[in-house]
Amino acid sequence: MKLWGGRFTKPTNELVDEYTASIGFDQKLAQYDIQGSLAHVEMLAKCEIISQADAETIKQGLEKVAKKIEAGEAELSEINEDIHMNVEKLLTDEVGAVGGKLHTGRSRNDQVALDMRLYLRDSLVTLVDLLAALQQALLKQANANLDTILPGYTHLQRAQPVLFAHHMMAYVSMFERDIERLRDSFKRVNRSPLGAGALAGTTFPIDRHYVADKLHFDGVVENSLDAVSDRDFVVEFLSNASLVIMHLSRLSEEFVQWSSAEFKFIELDDAFCTGSSMMPQKKNPDVAELVRGKSGRVYGNLIGMLTTLKGLPIAYNKDMQEDKEGMFDTFETVKGALALFAPMVETMEVKKDNMYAAVAEDFSNATDLADYLVNKDLPFREAHAVVGQVVLHCIQENKYLLDLSLADFKGFSDYIEEDIYHVLAPETVVNARDIVGGTAKNRVEDQISNAEQRISDTQSWVKTYEEKVNVLKKASS
Numbered sequence: 001m002k003l004w005g006g007r008f009t010k011p012t013n014e015l016v017d018e019y020t021a022s023i024g025f026d027q028k029l030a031q032y033d034i035q036g037s038l039a040h041v042e043m044l045a046k047c048e049i050i051s052q053a054d055a056e057t058i059k060q061g062l063e064k065v066a067k068k069i070e071a072g073e074a075e076l077s078e079i080n081e082d083i084h085m086n087v088e089k090l091l092t093d094e095v096g097a098v099g100g101k102l103h104t105g106r107s108r109n110d111q112v113a114l115d116m117r118l119y120l121r122d123s124l125v126t127l128v129d130l131l132a133a134l135q136q137a138l139l140k141q142a143n144a145n146l147d148t149i150l151p152g153y154t155h156l157q158r159a160q161p162v163l164f165a166h167h168m169m170a171y172v173s174m175f176e177r178d179i180e181r182l183r184d185s186f187k188r189v190n191r192s193p194l195g196a197g198a199l200a201g202t203t204f205p206i207d208r209h210y211v212a213d214k215l216h217f218d219g220v221v222e223n224s225l226d227a228v229s230d231r232d233f234v235v236e237f238l239s240n241a242s243l244v245i246m247h248l249s250r251l252s253e254e255f256v257q258w259s260s261a262e263f264k265f266i267e268l269d270d271a272f273c274t275g276s277s278m279m280p281q282k283k284n285p286d287v288a289e290l291v292r293g294k295s296g297r298v299y300g301n302l303i304g305m306l307t308t309l310k311g312l313p314i315a316y317n318k319d320m321q322e323d324k325e326g327m328f329d330t331f332e333t334v335k336g337a338l339a340l341f342a343p344m345v346e347t348m349e350v351k352k353d354n355m356y357a358a359v360a361e362d363f364s365n366a367t368d369l370a371d372y373l374v375n376k377d378l379p380f381r382e383a384h385a386v387v388g389q390v391v392l393h394c395i396q397e398n399k400y401l402l403d404l405s406l407a408d409f410k411g412f413s414d415y416i417e418e419d420i421y422h423v424l425a426p427e428t429v430v431n432a433r434d435i436v437g438g439t440a441k442n443r444v445e446d447q448i449s450n451a452e453q454r455i456s457d458t459q460s461w462v463k464t465y466e467e468k469v470n471v472l473k474k475a476s477s
């Protein structure tokens with residue numbers, strides 16, 4: 001008989017059991033479900049809703065169930081629909097009818113919302129930690145390439161030279177925003193919905209704050225209807241994770257380009273590439289490509305969740321069971337990508353000479369010739385036109401700016417003097433961008449030391465959380 005079978009006259013159709021069950025995927029929540037139940041049962045005893053002795057029996061039973069599930073020894077069945085009812089069934093098998101007291105003052109509706117939040121807050125911290133590790137790998141490359149100059153591109157056309165370190169630091173900034181977003185969303189995830197009951201609260205004199213404190217939440221979700229119907233935190237996560245994978249996908253695209261024979265700017269380590277079954281010479285940047293590809297499913301999970309929620313009336317609706325697979329999948333996908341990216345970045349070989357050669361063979365110092373004339377008091381618009389003429393001349397002559405003689409330069413403007421060769425050298429061009437956030441070496445060094453500080457703040461945030469929550473994990477395993 002089903003846990004809720006009292007008002008039914010027949011068994012459920014087998015296809016209905018199969019179709020409505022979530023145990024196939026929500027068993028991932030088992031340890032969180034038990035953590036929540038341990039806190040709930042302690043609270044029931046403290047509030048004298050059940051006896052201390054019953055609470056003790058239930059707690060010991062739950063601990064046994066947790067161990068059995070962890071060891072893969074528990075039988076989880078579709079007949080019991082989801083992880084919540086499977087755990088309750090295993091508990092009563094273990095301790096008898098007293099196990100049935102556990103669900104006093106609670107519904108699966110607030111229980112599932114709690115489990116989702118417990119799962120997600122761990123996941124957020126894991127991703128933040130991995131993002132910080134990736135930032136460190138990028139920082140290592142930045143530190144090692146403070147003198148590596150490559151063309152900076154706009155429209156994928158060579159534009160102005162930049163330090164490779166500067167390019168790496170752009171990604172550090174992108175991932176820093178990701179960390180900020182995840183940390184900010186943590187505040188909204190880290191609230192306890194337990195006590196909301198099915199939707200309206202409960203008649204028992206429970207203590208919601210006690211449970212919230214036990215589980216290290218920062219507080220409760222106040223309105224009981226909102227507590228069971230809110231999945232904003234899932235949407236927020238899927239959205240923040242979409243930005244993470246979008247950033248990884250953009251970096252992937254650069255790696256794919258840079259490792260092509262056309263660019264030859266980097267070589268990814270053999271350990272992070274794969275070969276071809278037919279062409280013996282091939283070395284493919286599969287990891288980068290696959291991360292770029294997987295951004296599709298991560299965005300899909302976001303759109304799926306938004307669509308599922310859009311027409312739902314308050315409070316819980318079965319549609320909401322669809323919140324889980326996308327969340328799990330997004331977490332695993334992004335976690336996998338981040339775990340690979342840090343070592344892939346760290347081990348890649350940066351081909352400094354090829355980057356420098358690309359800078360020498362282009363007009364990415366043209367803006368500096370215009371700025372030079374502006375410093376001689378020519379209006380920028382006129383200077384732009386003069387340099388345009390110089391570039392056109394060079395293209396026709398198959399030359400670059402630094403190939404021109406002083407007489408050639410003077411043919412375009414009398415203002416140009418011998419110092420122009422120094423001004424147009426790639427190192428000078430880079431170091432001339434000596435403003436906050438510019439590509440001048442000293443400014444990039446500033447960026448690096450600012451980022452280092454923020455990364456260490458992130459790491460101590462992660463550590464504080466882990467120390468707190470490990471206590472919980474020990475209690476439920």
Ligand code: ARG
Nearest residue numbers: 022026082108109112320321
């Ligand atoms: N398995 C359900 C879910 O994932 C748990 C909540 C079910 N509540 C209910 N009243 N049917 O959403």
